[in-house]
Each structure stands twice: as structure tokens, then as C-alpha cells.
Amino acid sequence: MIPSILFTVLTLLEHVSAVVTTKPNIVIMYMDDMGWGDIGANGNWAKETPNIDKMAKEGMLFPSFYSAAPICSPSRASLMTGRLPIRNGFYTTNRHGVNAYTPQTIVGGISETEYLLPELLKEAGYKSKVIGKWHMGHRRDYLPLNRGFDEFFGSPNCHFGPYDDVETPNAPVYRDDTMIGRYYTNFTIHQGLSNLTQIFIKEGTDFIEKQAKAGNPFLLYWTPDANHQPPYASEMFWGKSRRDSRYGDSVMEVDYGVGVILAKLKQLNIDQNTLVFFSSDNGAEGIAGKNGGSNGPLLCGKQTTFEGGFREPGIAWWPGTIRPGVVTPQLGTTMDILVTAVGLAGLDLPSERVYDGIDLFPVLSGKVESIERPVWYYRGNELFAVRVGRYKAHLWTWSHEHYDFCPGEYVKDVTTPDQVNRTANPIVFNLDNDPGEKYTILKGSMFKEAMSLISPYLQKHRDTMVRGEPALNYCDRMVMNWAPHGCEAIDYCLKGPTESSIKLCGWDH
Numbered sequence: 078m079i080p081s082i083l084f085t086v087l088t089l090l091e092h093v094s095a096v097v098t099t100k101p102n103i104v105i106m107y108m109d110d111m112g113w114g115d116i117g118a119n120g121n122w123a124k125e126t127p128n129i130d131k132m133a134k135e136g137m138l139f140p141s142f143y144s145a146a147p148i149c150s151p152s153r154a155s156l157m158t159g160r161l162p163i164r165n166g167f168y169t170t171n172r173h174g175v176n177a178y179t180p181q182t183i184v185g186g187i188s189e190t191e192y193l194l195p196e197l198l199k200e201a202g203y204k205s206k207v208i209g210k211w212h213m214g215h216r217r218d219y220l221p222l223n224r225g226f227d228e229f230f231g232s233p234n235c236h237f238g239p240y241d242d243v244e245t246p247n248a249p250v251y252r253d254d255t256m257i258g259r260y261y262t263n264f265t266i267h268q269g270l271s272n273l274t275q276i277f278i279k280e281g282t283d284f285i286e287k288q289a290k291a292g293n294p295f296l297l298y299w300t301p302d303a304n305h306q307p308p309y310a311s312e313m314f315w316g317k318s319r320r321d322s323r324y325g326d327s328v329m330e331v332d333y334g335v336g337v338i339l340a341k342l343k344q345l346n347i348d349q350n351t352l353v354f355f356s357s358d359n360g361a362e363g364i365a366g367k368n369g370g371s372n373g374p375l376l377c378g379k380q381t382t383f384e385g386g387f388r389e390p391g392i393a394w395w396p397g398t399i400r401p402g403v404v405t406p407q408l409g410t411t412m413d414i415l416v417t418a419v420g421l422a423g424l425d426l427p428s429e430r431v432y433d434g435i436d437l438f439p440v441l442s443g444k445v446e447s448i449e450r451p452v453w454y455y456r457g458n459e460l461f462a463v464r465v466g467r468y469k470a471h472l473w474t475w476s477h478e479h480y481d482f483c484p485g486e487y488v489k490d491v492t493t494p495d496q497v498n499r500t501a502n503p504i505v506f507n508l509d510n511d512p513g514e515k516y517t518i519l520k521g522s523m524f525k526e527a528m529s530l531i532s533p534y535l536q537k538h539r540d541t542m543v544r545g546e547p548a549l550n551y552c553d554r555m556v557m558n559w560a561p562h563g564c565e566a567i568d569y570c571l572k573g574p575t576e577s578s579i580k581l582c583g584w585d586h
């Protein structure tokens with residue numbers, strides 16, 4: 078009797094372990110303000126990204142890979158929910174068509190009604206960690222461990238500073254749900270010199286090693302913010318870039334991190350069971366000058382709905398499943414990562430809500446060459462443009478107000494300093510021939526072809542849109558990071574305002 082029970086248990090265990098190994102690990106490498114033109118694989122002259130370029134050579138390169146927003150917070154919210162900011166609530170209605178994000182004064186965060194990727198993958202036994210910049214709300218309910226992640230190392234905010242800890246607190250650094258220090262004072266960044274990326278790399282490889290040894294499928298969301306201005310690098314890369322800029326140094330360092338993480342997957346022999354995506358949250362910031370990156374031939378950059386704001390480096394890597402060296406014509410978006418990952422985990426998406434991502438697995442595995450789909454370019458609460466196939470139609474144009482987001486670039490009727498409504502007669506570009514959006518198509522057969530392709534998608538999108546409650550409308554100095562959980566233990570609680578001063582956030586771009 079006993080041997081037979083033992084045999085059954087062993088058979089069951091074998092079965093379970095076989096099922097577990099069919100669920101691939103998911104690694105998302107999400108850069109901050111890195112432009113489409115910053116990687117060698119997309120033609121950057123400085124060739125400062127040998128590891129990212131090798132990743133593209135071993136995997137699939139998406140020359141047309143898009144973010145869901147031209148700014149950090151809504152872009153990240155869409156990556157984690159698979160849904161546009163207009164649906165998941167990461168936008169503002171304080172003004173028409175403006176970008177909003179999560180400064181320390183923001184009251185809101187990612188809505189409790191949204192399902193985040195780690196939350197969904199948990200159903201299939203995945204362990205998850207986010208490393209680097211969160212930016213989806215810093216109040217306790219919105220922090221990673223309350224939104225599905227098992228582990229967190231990094232900050233809910235950007236590394237801006239140094240601050241005085243009186244008027245403005247330095248941004249907190251968390252391990253899991255506890256603050257363990259702050260940027261500048263505990264985790265030093267001194268005039269662009271910092272070990273932070275090195276710490277983020279080690280956190281990543283330690284997590285991978287731990288999960289691989291335990292035999293758990295895992296999700297690693299690795300998102301260093303060294304490329305966001307003011308960029309930083311460690312001594313290893315200080316002054317090393319051919320571009321001769323701190324930004325170039327910071328790109329070299331995150332590239333090094335990509336190499337270390339991929340090498341760790343190979344060393345642990347789990348590379349053939351791990352899907353890795355590489356991308357960036359928004360385009361390079363034109364106004365950052367030497368502290369910003371390159372969008373290559375694309376028009377304008379961060380904050381705008383031109384290609385420079387939305388089109389990102391895009392690479393998928395999965396040895397043994399993705400054929401090496403493929404450059405795909407597929408239009409991809411960062412929201413596809415969630416949909417693809419959920420499918421690979423053997424799960425169904427929640428059926429009662431609309432997902433804007435598509436399952437890329439048929440393309441990654443080479444079963445189909447490409448899937449027709451729309452790409453939406455929202456700026457805050459307004460749909461500014463849409464792309465289907467080679468054509469992009471601008472329904473609204475706006476380049477700058479207080480800041481010029483297209484420095485040195487001018488296209489008549491396109492880079493407009495005021496918001497201009499083009500819905501009645503959209504401005505069309507053929508991005509196959511004109512990725513820089515310079516030659517407007519306003520009538521004729523090509524215009525008709527473009528609009529006959531785009532209009533049905535647009536109509537359906539508008540007819541079925543259910544907008545989320547806007548989460549980025551209210552700001553209050555009282556909610557800043559004065560006394561995050563854990564501050565007592567390290568004797569680093571700050572005194573903030575004792576009375577609420579809630580008001581509409583003043584988004585000015």
C-alpha cells in the first residue's frame with residue numbers, strides 16, 4: 078500500500094514540476110527617457126550599447142514599438158495594466174490634453190480596480206519583484222507590495238534632488254514595504270556620480286538566482302532610472318562615453334546591466350525558459366540637451382505625440398523560441414507585454430474589461446508575420462493621433478507651451494505651439510517613407526487609403542471607450558514623503574504640514 082501511495086505522490090510531483098517549467102519567466106527591462114535612437118541596433122553612431130545590440134541580434138527587434146504615453150507615470154501604469162491611461166485612470170482632466178505624472182504631492186495612484194501584471198501572474202504561481210522607479214503613486218495603498226508584487230527595491234519617485242528635507246523631502250528608497258533610506262542622504266548621488274545602477278543590477282541577479290534555485294516561475298520588472306535627467310553613472314562608466322556626456326555614461330551602465338542579467342539567465346540555464354522584453358517608458362527629452370538622449374530621425378520627443386515621444390527601443394529575447402536576428406514589421410506596444418505574459422502563464426485575461434495590448438506570441442514564435450492593430454497616441458484626456466499599418470493620422474497637434482519639446486525642429490502646421498484640432502481633416506503621414514513626420518498628406522488617394530484603414534478603428538474606439546476615473550487631478554503638500562513607513566526605525570521621519578492643502582495639480586505641459 079505504502080509504495081503505491083509513494084509512487085502516486087512522486088508521479089504527481091513530477092507532473093506538477095513539468096507543468097511549472099512550461100510557464101516561462103518574464104523579465105521586463107524598462108528604461109527611463111531612453112530614446113529610440115539611443116541604441117546601436119537602431120543606428121546610434123556612438124555604439125555605446127553592445128549588450129542591448131547583442132540582445133537584438135539574438136532576439137527580435139521591433140523598429141515600431143510604442144509606449145502608451147509620452148511621459149513616465151502613465152506609461153508605467155499602462156505597462157503594468159495592459160490598458161491605455163485613459164482607461165486605467167492615469168491622466169488628468171484639470172486641463173485639456175496635458176500630461177500628468179506622480180510628483181511627491183500627488184494624492185492619487187494606480188486605481189484599486191486595476192489588475193496589475195504581478196497580481197495576475199500570481200494565480201499561476203509566479204514570484205515577482207520590481208527594481209528601480211515605481212512612479213504609480215507613493216502613498217501606502219499604491220506601493221508595489223500592496224499592488225501584487227512580492228518584492229520591491231527602489232523608490233516610488235524619481236531621483237530628483239538633492240532637497241533640503243524641510244521644504245521638500247528627499248525621495249525615499251524602499252526595501253519591500255519599508256523605507257530604508259533616502260536618495261542623496263543615504264543612497265548618494267553626487268553631481269551625477271552614483272552606484273545606484275550597480276545596486277539595481279545586483280538586486281536583479283540575486284532575485285533571479287533565488288527564484289531559479291527555488292524552481293519558481295518569476296516576473297522581474299527591472300527599471301533603473303539613471304537615464305532620466307539628471308543622469309548618473311558609477312565610477313566604472315564615469316566619463317567613458319563616446320558621446321562625452323553623463324547621459325552617455327548612464328546609457329553605457331544600463332547596457333552593462335542588460336548584459337549581466339542576460340548572462341545570469343544563461344549561467345543558470347534558464348535562458349530558454351525566459352522571455353525578456355527591453356523598452357523605454359517614453360522618448361528622449363529634447364529640452365534636456367546634453368543630459369538627454371536621441372530619438373534618431375523621429376520628430377520631437379518626450380511629452381509629445383510625435384514619433385519621438387512615443388516610439389521606443391523594442392526588443393524581445395527568448396533563445397530557442399524567438400528566432401535570432403529577426404527585424405519584425407509588427408507594430409508593438411508596451412501594453413502587449415502583459416497580454417503576452419498572461420497567455421504564456423496559461424491564464425485568461427479578466428473578461429469584463431478592455432485590453433489595449435495584443436498577444437504577441439504568434440509573432441514572437443514565427444507563426445505569423447504580423448497582426449494588424451491600431452496604435453493610440455493619447456496626451457492626457459485627449460486622443461491626439463492614431464496609427465494603423467504605415468499610416469498615422471494626427472487629430473490634434475501641439476508641440477510646446479512653456480517649454481519647447483521640439484527644439485530645433487519645425488514642421489509647418491504640425492509642430493504647433495497651440496493645441497490645434499485637426500479632427501475634421503486629419504494630417505496624415507506615411508511612416509514607412511517618412512518616419513520623421515515631415516511630409517504632410519492632406520488629400521488625394523493616399524489620404525483616402527489611410528483614412529479608410531484608420532476610420533473603422535477610430536469609430537469603434539470612440540463608441541466603446543469607457544474612461545477610468547482620473548487619478549492625477551489632486552495635489553497636496555501634506556502627502557509628500559515626510560514620514561514613510563519605516564522612518565522611525567532609521568530615525569528619519571520629517572515634519573511636514575499638519576493640515577491638508579488639497580488643490581488641483583497645476584500641470585503645465
Ligand SMILES: [Ca+2]
Binds near residue numbers: 109110148358359
Ligand atoms: Ca520617463
